[in-house]
Amino acid sequence: MPTVPRTSVAAIVAAGREVLAAEGLDGLTMQRVAARVGVRAPSLYKRVQDRSALVRLVAEQVLAEVGTLLEDAAHTGDAERDLRALAAALRDFARRDPSAYGLLFTPLPAAMAPDPALFAASVAPVLRVSEELAGPERALDAARTVTAWASGFLRMEALGGFQLGGSTDEAYEFGIGLLAGGLSRG
Structure with a gap:
């Protein structure tokens, strides 16, 4: 047996x-x-097989989770509202699981890196909303701009980098609102 x-x-x-x-x-x-x-x-x-395969499996699971969260967030058909919902979902995830969030932006050796198709699938909602806002020819640029802004804000927030007082909640909403408005006019 x-x-x-x-x-x-x-x-x-x-x-x-x-x-x-x-x-x-x-x-x-x-x-x-x-x-x-x-x-x-x-x-x-x-x-x-080894630690590299372990890290890759964990990273792939994180990507799948983030992809689902983002897909669930962007469903209203109003691109500006969906962008705000995407940003809120990403911020919630970053606060709930900062190490997994950090893994999304950590360059990994090839043996640990998830399949690039999984990255593309996880960010598909961001690309879709970016295309709705900025048009098909600027969708990737818009998605990269949103991602870079959100990533920088969330990393600074996690590290306690905002030292001048005020509400980081309001600042985050203000920033994503500016991006949404700017992308739709760009």
Whole structure:
């Protein structure tokens, strides 16, 4: 009779997300994940080739989650309202899981990097709304501008970089409003 598996790829990825959230990318090791799923590290190699494959699987799961969140956010048919909803969904995700959010913008070695098609799928809602606002010829430029602005704002916010007082909630809304209005006129 074959041995009953003590873990699965899904359990390993879930544990990887927990380790990432608690210890960051440097803490995401086979040993720490094995401890979370209740096996010894060598047992993980039956399911995941190595640490690079583990990081890639976790990154792919993060991309899929973000893609779903963004798709769910942008559904009104009003491009400016949808852009605000996309920005809010991204900010909520960044606040809820800052390590996973950071992983989205971390350059990874090729062996750890997710399939580029997964990146494209995860940002499809941003590209779609950007195209509605700026037109097809400027959609990619618009999406990059929105992403760069949001990423910079969210990183500064997470690091406590806004030291002059005032409401960061209001500043975030103001910024995305300016972008939405500017892109629709651009």
